[in-house]
Amino acid sequence: MGDLSREQEQAIARSTMYLVAVLLSILMIFIAGLFLSAELDQQALQKAETAQHIAVQQEIAPQAQHPWTPWRRHADQET
Known part of the structure; x- marks a missing residue:
C-alpha cells in the first residue's frame, strides 16, 4: 500500500x-x-x-489636376 500512495503522490505532483x-x-x-x-x-x-x-500638405500645395506633358502641350497647340 505504501507503493500505491507513492504513485498517487507522483500523479498529484505531475498533475500540479x-x-x-x-x-x-x-x-x-x-x-x-x-x-x-x-x-x-x-x-x-x-x-x-x-x-x-498628408491632408494638410495637400491643402497647402494642391497638385495640378492635369500635369504638363509634352503630348498635352502639343495637343493644346493644335486646337
Missing part, C-alpha cells in the same frame, strides 16, 4: 506541474495580447496622424 504550466502559458498569452493590443493602438494613432499630415 501540468496545471501550473497551463496557468503560466495562459498568463504569457494574456500579456502578449496586451502588448500586441498596445502596439496596434499605437500604429492606428500613427496612421491617423500621417493621414492628417
